[in-house]
Amino acid sequence: MARFFMAGTNLLGGTAIIRGRDAEHVRVLRLRPGEDLVICDGEGTDYKCRLVYADKEQAEAEVIEVVKCPAEPSVKVTLLCGLPKGERVDYIIQKGVEAGAYEILFFDCNRCVAKPEDPTKKLERWQRIAEEAAKQSGRGIIPKVGWAGEFHDALDIAVKKDLGLFMYETGERESLNTVLDAHKDLATAAIITGPEGGFAEFEAKLARLCGLHVCSMGERILRCETAPIVALTATMYATGNLA
Amino acid sequence: MARFFMAGTNLLGGTAIIRGRDAEHVRVLRLRPGEDLVICDGEGTDYKCRLVYADKEQAEAEVIEVVKCPAEPSVKVTLLCGLPKGERVDYIIQKGVEAGAYEILFFDCNRCVAKPEDPTKKLERWQRIAEEAAKQSGRGIIPKVGWAGEFHDALDIAVKKDLGLFMYETGERESLNTVLDAHKDLATAAIITGPEGGFAEFEAKLARLCGLHVCSMGERILRCETAPIVALTATMYATGNLA
Numbered sequence: 001m002a003r004f005f006m007a008g009t010n011l012l013g014g015t016a017i018i019r020g021r022d023a024e025h026v027r028v029l030r031l032r033p034g035e036d037l038v039i040c041d042g043e044g045t046d047y048k049c050r051l052v053y054a055d056k057e058q059a060e061a062e063v064i065e066v067v068k069c070p071a072e073p074s075v076k077v078t079l080l081c082g083l084p085k086g087e088r089v090d091y092i093i094q095k096g097v098e099a100g101a102y103e104i105l106f107f108d109c110n111r112c113v114a115k116p117e118d119p120t121k122k123l124e125r126w127q128r129i130a131e132e133a134a135k136q137s138g139r140g141i142i143p144k145v146g147w148a149g150e151f152h153d154a155l156d157i158a159v160k161k162d163l164g165l166f167m168y169e170t171g172e173r174e175s176l177n178t179v180l181d182a183h184k185d186l187a188t189a190a191i192i193t194g195p196e197g198g199f200a201e202f203e204a205k206l207a208r209l210c211g212l213h214v215c216s217m218g219e220r221i222l223r224c225e226t227a228p229i230v231a232l233t234a235t236m237y238a239t240g241n242l243a
Numbered sequence: 244m245a246r247f248f249m250a251g252t253n254l255l256g257g258t259a260i261i262r263g264r265d266a267e268h269v270r271v272l273r274l275r276p277g278e279d280l281v282i283c284d285g286e287g288t289d290y291k292c293r294l295v296y297a298d299k300e301q302a303e304a305e306v307i308e309v310v311k312c313p314a315e316p317s318v319k320v321t322l323l324c325g326l327p328k329g330e331r332v333d334y335i336i337q338k339g340v341e342a343g344a345y346e347i348l349f350f351d352c353n354r355c356v357a358k359p360e361d362p363t364k365k366l367e368r369w370q371r372i373a374e375e376a377a378k379q380s381g382r383g384i385i386p387k388v389g390w391a392g393e394f395h396d397a398l399d400i401a402v403k404k405d406l407g408l409f410m411y412e413t414g415e416r417e418s419l420n421t422v423l424d425a426h427k428d429l430a431t432a433a434i435i436t437g438p439e440g441g442f443a444e445f446e447a448k449l450a451r452l453c454g455l456h457v458c459s460m461g462e463r464i465l466r467c468e469t470a471p472i473v474a475l476t477a478t479m480y481a482t483g484n485l486a
Contacts, residue, residue, distance in 0.1 A: 071463045219486050
């Protein structure tokens with residue numbers, strides 16, 4: 001079913017007035033009066049609506065049912081990724097949203113090759129990728145995409161969650177299964193993954209000192225754009241959010 | 244550590260003679276005598292070697308240790324994917340190999356938009372993507388990429404495995420957790436996923452009639468290139484192959 005986020009919508013009583021880009025989208029999809037669509041408030045609530053009329057500038061739909069969006073996971077997972085180069089960022093955002101991330105934040109660290117002068121300039125484009133993926137996958141929110149800052153800023157965000165995972169390729173690590181099995185009823189979690197060159201040893205040490213769980217995902221070396229999606233999927237599976 | 248598959252190698256006694264493309268690769272990597280590399284036989288065994296000499300045509304390395312490749316999962320998972328369009332195929336191959344697939348086969352079905360006249364023409368390129376990903380992620384085999392044929396051929400392959408999963412977006416389905424929890428000690432498994440438009444209802448019905456487990460991955464709609472990776476990752480996690 002066609003899915004819209006609230007941005008261009010006014011919900012007045014039992015009627016949704018759709019304007020702007022979303023009205024245009026209704027037209028492009030050739031939705032006809034009597035057909036159903038979902039308007040999501042971006043905070044986990046879905047308004048199931050039936051189209052009453054649509055013209056170039058505006059569409060009107062009748063609200064039939066208000067439900068909690070069933071696609072939203074019970075755990076809010078923040079992905080924190082060492083900024084990779086180019087397309088890998090887009091990939092992490094698109095697949096991260098599909099796989100259920102609550103928010104996706106990038107940071108700079110020791111081995112980051114990509115050093116945008118001002119990453120905040122990219123935020124608008126990144127956020128559009130997230131919105132597109134959220135619509136397509138039926139999410140109840142548009143996950144926030146943002147810039148976390150430096151490595152220590154990422155640690156600071158992660159330690160405030162119920163569970164903080166730091167994915168690392170070598171040395172002493174905990175098994176992801178053991179850690180996730182011990183945290184079934186999470187409300188929030190953070191997953192930190194590195195850039196192309198991985199993390200420096202001192203960064204893993206700092207993460208451990210801060211109380212994060214330094215974890216392995218087995219002996220296969222995952223690309224920097226694959227690791228966050230694999231770790232997120234494992235977390236979703238372990239917390240019953242992939243069923 | 245630099246990693247090579249056997250193709251261009253002769254192992255004679257305790258010495259590896261590297262020729263052709265691999266010898267060229269040794270040169271490109273600027274490996275020097277005394278440096279270590281791994282030569283994998285493509286059947287799960289790693290030969291840890293030390294470079295003795297390298298010139299344009301040939302390199303010679305001394306075998307130091309022979310070990311079972313630690314990156315190979317205990318379960319051999321066959322991904323069976325309804326053929327998607329263009330780049331999505333490449334993506335499934337690359338990420339599938341990283342995430343631990345044993346083989347990746349594509350098939351034609353009711354809603355396949357991509358209808359290559361002769362998919363076997365693409366096999367060489369697809370196999371190269373798998374080889375590249377296998378090297379990069381440290382796999383002990385080069386997963387086979389192939390053409391399974393029609394939908395019924397895919398079912399035929401899947402029913403011969405210890406566990407056959409059919410990922411479906413709607414209707415009556417089993418929970419992936421329940422099914423995987425009941426199959427911890429798998430030797431082989433198959434995961435069937437659909438093309439862009441998903442599966443037709445009769446296809447899901449056929450899969451169920453054949454004894455496959457028709458499973459849900461939750462309410463988020465996954466793209467056709469994301470679904471096999473998410474299902475594979477869940478299977479790897481549930482069978483202890485992500486630790």
